[in-house]
């Protein structure tokens with residue numbers, strides 16, 4: 001389902017400082033499938049219930065962080081139209097040719113007002129979820145790790161939250177589902193944006209530093225799977241940020257932890273179903289603890305300050 005021409009977050013490229021360690025983390029611990037070791041040295045992975053070729057790309061680099069997040073749109077015509085709207089908004093749009101990313105059609109790329117690189121594409125080769133499409137079983141027998149079903153969303157930190165809000169809602173066709181408003185009652189310090197019926201497909205938090213990566217989130221099927229993920233985090237001595245707990249914002253269940261390079265991951269489940277005529281939900285700064293961690297009702301300093 002797409003309400004906007006943008007279908008969903010389609011891929012994210014994350015920088016890691018040790019590719020072998022990262023591979024063990026994302027495959028054995030998180031439970032993603034390795035799809036391809038690219039000629040570019042990058043690793044291409046997917047969650048089991050994604051049909052497209054890949055959703056996570058790992059790139060060896062000096063420093064951790066996010067290179068870009070990519071969204072899939074409904075058609076090549078929708079992609080062209082989106083590119084024109086972004087140019088009219090005043091951003092420089094670069095086109096990357098089909099095949100520049102393995103199994104992926106042409107991509108349109110630009111930097112959004114918070115300095116993050118976004119890209120959009122219409123085509124990616126489908127390799128399926130292993131169940132076939134006629135009378136399929138409900139899950140593969142070979143699920144491992146935390147058993148994520150898909151790359152769900154990412155949260156990014158940056159300065160021009162108002163510019164991003166205008167871009168996403170007026171140009172890219174996203175809906176603002178929830179926002180956090182500072183103590184002055186005016187300044188928006190957090191935005192949660194949906195292109196689907198999920199409570200968020202991307203989110204931004206205001207911070208003085210531009211272009212920061214807070215976390216990439218992978219979807220689990222149930223609260224029981226969140227508990228299973230917590231067992232795995234302890235068994236494998238994965239650095240834990242916080243959880244299992246629940247968000248007030250989105251109402252989702254969550255655990256945050258770190259990959260071996262220091263990038264934050266989340267596994268997430270639940271959350272309400274969003275429709276475009278839902279009212280925007282607003283959180284005040286005084287209730288920020290409950291908004292982010294509904295059970296603890298307070299933030300930890302690490303969650304606020306550690307980004308890559």
Ligand SMILES: [Fe+2]
Pocket residue numbers: 153154155215217266268
């Ligand atoms: Fe999240």
